[in-house]
Amino acid sequence: MINFKKRDTLLESHYVSSILEKIVHHKLGEIEAAKQRIPLAELESRLASVPAPLDFYSALTTGSQQGRVSLIAEVKKASPSKGVIRDDFDPVSIARTYARSGAACISVLTDEHFFQGSLDYLVSIREAVSVPLLRKDFVLDEYQVVEARVAGADGVLLIAECLAPDRLLDLHRMIESLGMTALVELYDKKNIPAVLACQPRLVGVNNRDLNTFEIDLMHSIRVKQALPQGIAMVSESGIFTNRDVELMRDNSVDAILVGESLMRSEDIAAAVKSLIGDQLTR
Secondary structure (H helix, E strand, O other): OOOOOOHHHOOOHHHOOHHHHHHHHHHHHHHHHHHHHOOHHHHHOOHHHOOOOOOHHHHHHHHHHOOOOEEEEEEOOEEOOOEEOOOOOOHHHHHHHHHHHOOOEEEEEOOOOOOOOOHHHHHHHHHHOOOOEEEEOOOOOHHHHHHHHHHOOOEEEEEHHHOOHHHHHHHHHHHHHOOOEEEEEEOOHHHHHHHHOOOOOEEEEEOEOOOOOOEOOHHHHHHHHHOOOOOEEEEEOOOOOHHHHHHHHHOOOOEEEEOHHHHOOOOHHHHHHHHHHHHHOO
8 A cells, every 4th residue: 555644744724725624634533533443454355345446537528528518416415514405315316316317427425524424325325326436525545545445436536625746646546546536626726736747537626716615617617728638627516507517518628516406406307407408419
């Protein structure tokens, strides 16, 4: 396994908002507690019995090759800023609906303290659907990467604002070495050099300003223009309508990650089809 440096290299504090700092510090405590319950060596021993990961990257980029924007639909119960998003929360039922309705991949929130998620949701959803799954969490340590693979994840989110460049690079390499796809997310364009140092196949752009929480869909397009050709891109946050999807498609964005608007819908299947349906018929 990779030898990581001390955890005090994790934070680039001048890039990280106070809420992210709070989440990261809490997460570090969670990781240490998890290691006490199940040591890393024991967790690693389970890797051999886990089925091979699905191709998360290809599931997203196949759509763009056909002139479509692919959807990563998110299973998300709550958020720190909005509280509970969906009261009648059945993660497996929601995931099955997403898969039937045209989602290329499914994102599963696994953070418990701030988002009321669970790694158990990922395990249960993996048994229920055949589309690739993303572990969405604040991944700071190799332990979480192994956890993700053991739970059945095919992709893992890395957030550049939460990680020092060397840690981002190490975790990216580890995710890819286990056959999964790393989705490297950024907001601040200052993080582009650190992201590109990973030689990523897939980059996510958060349209929400992490300090003001304001959303600007054009932020994805500006970052897309600053990236080298050949890197697939996922636009995240603030995508609510088919018109938003068309904006992304017209600007060569490969995929979108959508959670809140779908989770708030009474009819999730109809909401997915309304969001991406028109382009599916082209």
